[in-house]
Amino acid sequence: MEKLGINATWLLAQVINFGLLLFILWRFAYKPVLGMLNARKQKIQESLEYAEKVKADAAAQQKEFERKLEETRRETQAAAAAAAQVSEKEREAILAQARADARKMIDQAREQIEYERKQMLSELRGEVVRLSMLATQKVVSASLDENAHRRLVNEFLAQADQLGTQN
Amino acid sequence: MTNDGLRLIAAAMAIGFGTIGPGIGLGLLVNSALGAMGRNPEAAGQVQINMFIGIAVTEALGIFALVVSLLIGFKIF
Amino acid sequence: MKRWLPIIVVLALFLVPAFILPKFGSAAVTASVAVSPEVLFTLGPLEITNTLLTSWIVMILIVLFVYFATRKISLVPGGAQNVLELIVEMWDGLGQGVAGERSRKFFPIVTTIFIYVLFSNLLGLVPGFGPIGIIPVQEGHSAPDGIITFDLPGGLAEALGPKPKAAGEHSAAEAEVVLAPFVRAPSTDINMTLALALISVIMTQIFGMQVVGVFKYWMKFFNFAKIGQFFGALFKGKVKIGLLAFGFIDLFVGLLEFFSEMVKIISFTFRLFGNIFAGEVVLLIMAFLSSTFVFFGFPFPFYALELFVGFMQAFVFAILTLVFMTIATTAHSAEEHA
Numbered sequence: 173m174e175k176l177g178i179n180a181t182w183l184l185a186q187v188i189n190f191g192l193l194l195f196i197l198w199r200f201a202y203k204p205v206l207g208m209l210n211a212r213k214q215k216i217q218e219s220l221e222y223a224e225k226v227k228a229d230a231a232a233q234q235k236e237f238e239r240k241l242e243e244t245r246r247e248t249q250a251a252a253a254a255a256a257q258v259s260e261k262e263r264e265a266i267l268a269q270a271r272a273d274a275r276k277m278i279d280q281a282r283e284q285i286e287y288e289r290k291q292m293l294s295e296l297r298g299e300v301v302r303l304s305m306l307a308t309q310k311v312v313s314a315s316l317d318e319n320a321h322r323r324l325v326n327e328f329l330a331q332a333d334q335l336g337t338q339n
Numbered sequence: 340m341t342n343d344g345l346r347l348i349a350a351a352m353a354i355g356f357g358t359i360g361p362g363i364g365l366g367l368l369v370n371s372a373l374g375a376m377g378r379n380p381e382a383a384g385q386v387q388i389n390m391f392i393g394i395a396v397t398e399a400l401g402i403f404a405l406v407v408s409l410l411i412g413f414k415i416f
Numbered sequence: 417m418k419r420w421l422p423i424i425v426v427l428a429l430f431l432v433p434a435f436i437l438p439k440f441g442s443a444a445v446t447a448s449v450a451v452s453p454e455v456l457f458t459l460g461p462l463e464i465t466n467t468l469l470t471s472w473i474v475m476i477l478i479v480l481f482v483y484f485a486t487r488k489i490s491l492v493p494g495g496a497q498n499v500l501e502l503i504v505e506m507w508d509g510l511g512q513g514v515a516g517e518r519s520r521k522f523f524p525i526v527t528t529i530f531i532y533v534l535f536s537n538l539l540g541l542v543p544g545f546g547p548i549g550i551i552p553v554q555e556g557h558s559a560p561d562g563i564i565t566f567d568l569p570g571g572l573a574e575a576l577g578p579k580p581k582a583a584g585e586h587s588a589a590e591a592e593v594v595l596a597p598f599v600r601a602p603s604t605d606i607n608m609t610l611a612l613a614l615i616s617v618i619m620t621q622i623f624g625m626q627v628v629g630v631f632k633y634w635m636k637f638f639n640f641a642k643i644g645q646f647f648g649a650l651f652k653g654k655v656k657i658g659l660l661a662f663g664f665i666d667l668f669v670g671l672l673e674f675f676s677e678m679v680k681i682i683s684f685t686f687r688l689f690g691n692i693f694a695g696e697v698v699l700l701i702m703a704f705l706s707s708t709f710v711f712f713g714f715p716f717p718f719y720a721l722e723l724f725v726g727f728m729q730a731f732v733f734a735i736l737t738l739v740f741m742t743i744a745t746t747a748h749s750a751e752e753h754a
Contacts, residue, residue, distance in 0.1 A: 176409065176606050177452020181462060186602075186611035189471050193478065194528045201482045202524055204489055205504045212491050384513050388739055395736050399683040405690045406682065413451060 301325055350412035357404020364397040429712040451693070453605045454596035456550065466549070466597055467605035474535045474602060503531060510735065515742040518627070522741045525619055529612060530734035533603065537692055537726030540601020541699075541719060549597035603692035603729075606685060613684030616737040617677060624744035633744075637674040639666040680740065684733065691729045695722040 304325055312321075372390035376383040409415075453465035485500035493501055507527040511519030539545070602608040625633045635641070642663030649656045699722065702715040 176413065176415065177450075178606050178610060182453070182465060182468060182605070182607040183611050183614075185462070185468055186471065186605075186608045187615065189468075189475060190528070190532065190611060190615055193475055193532055194524060196479060197482065197528050197531065198524045200486060201500060202504060202527065204486050205500055206508065208489055208491070209501065209505060209508070215491060388514055388735075391732065391735050392739055392743075394732075395683065395739075398687060399679055402683045402686045402690065406686050409451065409686075 297329070301329065304328075346411060346414065350408045353411055354404050354408035357407065358401045361397050361401035361404075364400075365394060368393045368397055426713065432712070451606065453600060453607070454549075456596060456598065465605070466600040467602045467608060470539065470599045471536065471602040471608060473599065474532065474539055477539070478531060478535055503527065507734070507738075511738060514735075514738055515745075518623075518742070518745055519738075521623060522738055525615070526734045526738045526741075529616065529737055530730050533612070533688065533733050534727060534730035536602040536608070537730055538723070539599075540604060540692060540696060541722055541726065545597060545599050545601070549595050601692060601696065603688055604696055606689050609685045609689040610681075612688070612733065613681045616684060616733075616740070617681050620737070620741050620744045621677070623741050627745040637670045637677075639670040642666050684736070688729050688733055691725055695725055698722075 305321065308321060308325070368390065372386055372393070375386050379386075453467040455463045456466050456469060457464055481496060482500065485496035489497060504527065507523060507530060508519070511523050511526065515522055621633075640663070642659050643666075644663075646656055646659040646663055649659065695718075698718055699715055702718050705714045706712050
C-alpha cells in the first residue's frame with residue numbers, strides 16, 4: 173500500500189474534496205439548472221400547446237370559410253337555376269301567346285275569307301239571276317210574265333244549289 | 340540476470356499476457372453489442388447499458404493483471 | 417495561405433527543436449515515473465501532495481465554471497450555461513433511461529463524479545504540468561543536464577519540496593533525478609481514484625439498503641433462506657437433500673456477489689488510475705521521442721487519444737456507478753418475484 177502511494181490522510185482529503193464538490197454542485201449547479209430545464213420544458217410545452225391551438229383555430233376558420241364559400245356557390249347556382257327557370261317559363265308563355273295570336277289571326281283571316289266568299293257567292297248568284305232573267309226576257313219576252321219567270325228561275329237555282337251541294 | 344531484471348520481466352509478462360484474454364473478450368462483447376444495436380436501433384439504449392456492465396466485468400480481469408503487474412513492478416511483494 | 421499552414425507548422429516542428437535542443441543536450445532530459453504522488457510541502461500535520469493541490473485547482477475551476485454558467489441563468493442559454501446544461505441534461509436523460517424514477521436519487525453523485533473526473537483527466541493534459549516542478553539537489557551536486565534550475569530563496573527551500581533522500585535508501589543518482597511537478601493530474605493518484613471508488617461502492621450499498629431494506633439487502637450476500645428451510649424440515653423429520661444443495665449454491669452465489677463488490681472497488685480504482693497514468697506515461701515517452709528524433713510532432717496524435725480517453729473514462733466511471741446503483745436497488749426484488 174505504501175509503495176502504491178495509498179495513504180489514509182490523502183485518501184480522506186480526497187473524500188472530503190469530493191464531498192465538498194458534491195455539496196457545491198448540488199446546491200449551486202444541479203438545483204438551478206434542473207429547475208431551469210423544467211421551466212424551459214414547461215415553457216416549450218406551453219408554446220407547443222399554444223401553437224397547436226392556433227393551428228386548430230386556423231384549421232377551423234379555414235373550414236368555416238370553405239363552408240361559407242360552398243354555401244354561397246350553392247346559393248348562386250340555385251339563383252341562376254331559378255332565373256333560368258323563370259325565363260324559360262316566360263319564353264314559353266310568350267311563345268304560347270304568340271302562337272295563340274297567330275292562330276287567332278289565321279282564324280280571323282279564314283272567317284274573313286269565308287265571309288267574302290259567301291258574299292261573293294250571293295252576289296254571283298244575284299248576278300246570275302239577273303243575267304239569266306235578262307237572257308230569258310230576251311228569249312221569251314212576251315210569253316211569260318214577270319212572276320212566272322221569277323218562279324222558273326228560282327226553281328232552276330234551287331236545282332243548281334242542290335247540284336252544288338251534291339258535288 | 341539480476342533480481343530487478345527478473346522482476347521487470349515478470350511485471351511486463353503479467354500485464355502483457357493478462358490483457359490478451361480481456362482484449363479478446365472486449366472485442367467479442369462490443370462486436371455483438373454493436374451488431375445488436377445495428378439490427379435493433381430502438382433497443383440501442385438498453386443494449387448500451389448492458390454492454391457497459393459487460394465491459395466493466397470483462398475489463399476487471401485486465402485490471403487485475405495491471406494491479407498484479409504494479410505490485411510486482413514496484414516491489415510490493 | 418491557409419493551404420500552406422500545415423506544411424509550415426510541420427517544418428517549424430522540425431526546425432525549431434533543431435535550433436533549441438543542442439543548447440540543452442537532447443539525451444539528457446530525464447523524467448521519473450512514480451506511482452505515488454510527490455509531497456510539495458507540509459501544512460501542519462497534512463502533507464500536501466501535488467495531486468491534492470491539483471485537485472483543489474480542479475475544484476476551483478469547477479466552481480468558477482459553475483459560477484459563470486449559473487450567474488445569469490436564463491431560459492435562453494448561452495456560453496457556459498450551454499455546456500453545464502448539456503452535461504446535466506445528458507446525465508438526467510441517462511438516469512431516466514436506466515433507473516427511471518430513482519434517477520433523482522443517483523443523479524447528484526453520478527454527475528459530480530463525471531464532472532470531477534473529466535476535469536481532473538483533462539487538466540493533466542495541459543502542457544507544462546509534468547516538467548515544471550521542484551527537484552532536490554544534494555549539497556555539492558549540480559542538477560542533471562537538460563534541466564534548467566532556479567535556486568529557491570533560503571528559507572523557502574527548507575519549507576518546500578521533497579527532501580533529498582538519504583543515500584542509503586536509493587542510489588545517489590536515482591535520488592537526484594526525482595522531479596516533483598507542481599501540478600499533476602489527480603486521476604494519476606491512487607488515493608483519488610480509490611476515494612471515488614469507495615464513495616461509489618459505499619453509496620451503492622446505502623442506496624440499496626434504503627430502497628430494498630437493510631435485512632433484505634444483506635440477504636443478497638448471505639443467503640441462508642434455503643438452508644434454514646432445510647433445517648426447518650429436518651425438525652419435522654423430513655430430510656430434503658435438494659433444499660440443502662440449493663441452499664449451498666445460494667450461499668456460494670451470495671459470497672461471489674459479495675466479492676464482486678470488492679472487485680468493483682479495485683476495478684473502479686485501477687481502471688481510472690491505469691488509463692490516465694498510462695496515458696501520461698505514453699505522452700512522456702512521446703516527448704522523449706520528440707527530443708531524440710528532433711521532431712515535435714510525436715505527441716500530437718496521443719494528445720488527441722488522451723483527450724478521448726479522459727472523456728471516456730469519466731463517462732465510464734459515472735455510468736457504471738449509475739448502473740450498479742440501479743442494480744442494487746432493483747435486482748433483488750426482481751429475483752424474489754421470479
